[in-house]
Amino acid sequence: MSTDAPTAPERTAPPRRGRSHLGDRLTTARALPMLPAGLLLIGFMLGPILYSLYLAFTDSAIRGDGASDTSFVGVSNFVDAFTDSDFWNSVALTLVFTIVSAVIGQNVLGMLLALLMERAHRILSFAVTSLVIAAWILPEVVAGYLLYTFFADEGSLNTLLGAIGLPAQDLLFSAPILAVSFANIWRGTAFSMLVYSAALSSVPADVYESAALDGAGPVRRFRSVTLPLLRPAIATNLMLTTLQTLSVFGLIFIMTGGGPARQSQTLPLYMYEQAFSYGQLGYGTAVALLLLLIGAAASLVYLRLLPEEDKR
Amino acid sequence: MSASTQNIPVTRRSSRARSAATASSAAMVVIGLAFLVPLLWVVLASFDVEASLSVAWPDSWSLGNFSAIWNTETTFRPLANSLILCGGATVVTMTAAVLCAYPMSRFRFRAKRPLLLTIIFSTGLPITAIMIPVYSLFVQVNLIDSMGGAILFLGASSLPYAIFLTKGFMDGVPVEIEESAWTEGAGVLRALWSVVLPLMRSGLAVATIFTFVSMWGTSSSPSCCC
Numbered sequence: 412m413s414t415d416a417p418t419a420p421e422r423t424a425p426p427r428r429g430r431s432h433l434g435d436r437l438t439t440a441r442a443l444p445m446l447p448a449g450l451l452l453i454g455f456m457l458g459p460i461l462y463s464l465y466l467a468f469t470d471s472a473i474r475g476d477g478a479s480d481t482s483f484v485g486v487s488n489f490v491d492a493f494t495d496s497d498f499w500n501s502v503a504l505t506l507v508f509t510i511v512s513a514v515i516g517q518n519v520l521g522m523l524l525a526l527l528m529e530r531a532h533r534i535l536s537f538a539v540t541s542l543v544i545a546a547w548i549l550p551e552v553v554a555g556y557l558l559y560t561f562f563a564d565e566g567s568l569n570t571l572l573g574a575i576g577l578p579a580q581d582l583l584f585s586a587p588i589l590a591v592s593f594a595n596i597w598r599g600t601a602f603s604m605l606v607y608s609a610a611l612s613s614v615p616a617d618v619y620e621s622a623a624l625d626g627a628g629p630v631r632r633f634r635s636v637t638l639p640l641l642r643p644a645i646a647t648n649l650m651l652t653t654l655q656t657l658s659v660f661g662l663i664f665i666m667t668g669g670g671p672a673r674q675s676q677t678l679p680l681y682m683y684e685q686a687f688s689y690g691q692l693g694y695g696t697a698v699a700l701l702l703l704l705i706g707a708a709a710s711l712v713y714l715r716l717l718p719e720e721d722k723r
Numbered sequence: 724m725s726a727s728t729q730n731i732p733v734t735r736r737s738s739r740a741r742s743a744a745t746a747s748s749a750a751m752v753v754i755g756l757a758f759l760v761p762l763l764w765v766v767l768a769s770f771d772v773e774a775s776l777s778v779a780w781p782d783s784w785s786l787g788n789f790s791a792i793w794n795t796e797t798t799f800r801p802l803a804n805s806l807i808l809c810g811g812a813t814v815v816t817m818t819a820a821v822l823c824a825y826p827m828s829r830f831r832f833r834a835k836r837p838l839l840l841t842i843i844f845s846t847g848l849p850i851t852a853i854m855i856p857v858y859s860l861f862v863q864v865n866l867i868d869s870m871g872g873a874i875l876f877l878g879a880s881s882l883p884y885a886i887f888l889t890k891g892f893m894d895g896v897p898v899e900i901e902e903s904a905w906t907e908g909a910g911v912l913r914a915l916w917s918v919v920l921p922l923m924r925s926g927l928a929v930a931t932i933f934t935f936v937s938m939w940g941t942s943s944s945p946s947c948c949c
């Protein structure tokens with residue numbers, strides 16, 4: 412937090428109008444309110460991240476050898492991870508989960524809902540969006556349990572399929588990663604819907620009217636008017652949902668526990684199993700660090716996509 | 724369904740607009756049902772004496788399930804714990820976020836852009852990944868099983884996004900009003916409390932609700948430090 416006091420006096424003249432000249436220069440006294448946030452972030456975010464940088468290179472464990480005296484083991488945790496087929500399995504599953512549920516599912520459904528909201532009957536829109544948001548504010552654990560019963564052998568989905576004469580499914584066993592992906596779509600679509608409907612409402616109506624006058628049909632209008640105007644919102648939302656989905660843990664843990672036979676074990680679940688079930692804190696932290704790196708890479712892309720005015 | 728679409732207030736009374744509205748409403752109903760069924764199950768099953776895993780209209784309604792959990796042990800204590808944990812953490816987050824966002828929104832300094840970029844960057848970090856180091860840290864400083872430690876961690880973990888949101892809303896409050904407060908001699912905190920915060924009430928409500936709801940929804944952070 413640099414304060415740059417020396418040049419302050421001549422710059423504190425009445426601030427010019429316009430966005431880039433909000434107020435005066437920051438002095439130490441004026442920066443003081445930022446202290447609590449700074450301390451919290453350093454203590455509970457930066458601290459653990461730095462500590463995990465250390466922990467990942469040790470054989471720290473909850474019980475056994477590494478518990479009593481932890482020793483430095485170099486990169487062997489990472490070598491173990493890269494040579495473990497279960498690790499690569501969970502990386503692949505994390506990718507499938509993120510792409511199916513966040514990049515495709517939540518975004519497309521969220522956009523669709525936002526578009527429908529503008530056209531459908533007002534009371535109906537209100538009811539449906541309330542349901543979607545209700546699914547979103549349900550705690551992760553409850554959502555996981557509800558969706559487990561929905562997909563279960565004797566669950567609602569099979570009852571409904573039976574009622575319309577379709578064969579029963581057993582997604583929780585045949586394709587658990589799809590079941591948890593659908594569950595995540597159910598739970599997370601509200602976020603994309605809200606982002607897109609906010610973005611859509613800021614598009615002036617006359618743009619559509621002139622496009623319609625020029626003879627553009629609904630599809631053409633969506634492609635050539637809506638999408639370009641919404642590009643920043645789409646980019647931001649894509650990144651945010653990706654980042655949220657990367658670290659989804661509770662939902663999968665409740666629904667399948669990563670099983671059967673690791674078929675839905677994404678990286679966070681793999682990390683949890685290694686660290687807390689097998690007690691290998693060092694190895695688990697190494698995996699966590701890799702997850703953190705993937706998140707950091709996605710976060711950097713997100714930063715580049717963010718509109719410039721948000722960064723000032 | 725088609726009856727309900729009859730009374731749409733159609734602004735442009737063309738048949739095309741009306742058919743688009745009907746199709747949209749139909750699509751809405753389908754999506755709505757997909758979201759409704761799991762929610763409906765939990766409501767119906769909770770009143771059902773012989774609830775199964777499938778959504779079904781109960782043959783005999785009963786409040787027995789509720790009376791079975793209506794005690795301190797299974798419901799009230801965990802509920803109180805959740806409220807203290809999430810409520811406390813929301814207070815911590817929003818206080819720190821507002822205090823941090825104000826100087827960032829109102830003053831100029833060279834490190835502002837890097838600082839904001841860092842904050843946005845850390846909103847993206849998967850909190851699940853620092854579960855283990857936080858657990859080991861808490862073991863070492865003896866914060867394990869402590870409500871205070873969990874509140875601070877939960878508060879800190881949602882702080883970056885709260886700062887980002889709050890600063891965005893704060894930027895929307897015109898600086899001119901505050902300038903007159905400054906000329907009247909109000910300090911930073913005074914201007915913040917009596918001028919800026921009342922003007923950004925709705926934004927503040929959004930950020931607070933968002934923070935609370937996202938905390939209320941997670942299970943992983945408490946499970947690692949309590």
